[in-house]
Amino acid sequence: MKPVQKPLKDATFMSTIRWKLVNALMCDYTYGYITKSKRVSLGLEKTHYNDAFCIAGGINQQRIEPIYFEQIRRNNRSLEKFYDAKYVDIRDKSIKTGQELFCGRRTRNKNLNEENLHKYSGAKKSKGRRNIRKQRYAYQPKDIVIFGQKIFSSRCTEQR
Structure with a gap:
């Protein structure tokens, strides 16, 4: 063997x-x-x-400017987004998310606890919600669109 x-x-x-x-x-x-x-x-x-x-052994050869490519995510595969609840922070009266005023506990099985900021959350301004995507759009962000004689780039606008 x-x-x-x-x-x-x-x-x-x-x-x-x-x-x-x-x-x-x-x-x-x-x-x-x-x-x-x-x-x-x-x-x-x-x-x-x-x-x-x-x-490559270059010394005084003629050089050109490098070409930069930007990687663009073509499709957001996330079907569900979570929008956190909004609370009034009683320390400075500003509006903060629930994540910003969380309880301080990072994980259950390790001692990574921080200060409990939940005690500073005042009145709830808006409740959290789940948004499930039901539609896929024909145009994605930064698509090249030819309209008439002009060339355009589609913009990314996030709906809230």
Whole structure:
């Protein structure tokens, strides 16, 4: 019977196969201190694209501005939202949510208790409610819309 071997952790795994990859791919490699010294000597700030420029052996090549992409969440999959009740804080007469004036207990099985702020909640201004989404809209936030001869971007407006 073969002995069962535990799987290696990520860092251990990479350090064991790094040299096999370098030799199999016959590629060059570098270290962080070399990249930093090149970047400092060229007077570049620390960014991902400047590090890539130094690693690639860049010295005085013509460079272009990097392109930035923004990740946009296309669909809010949350079907239910909870809107907390509103209370008057008796200390400064401002309106706060129930979460802001909570009882101070974080978890049941650990001693992570904080000050009980529930004693500062005065009159209830609005009750909490659950809102269940029943409709999906054709236009999502930041969709590109062509109307006539113009191009528009749809806005995100939250309904309350």
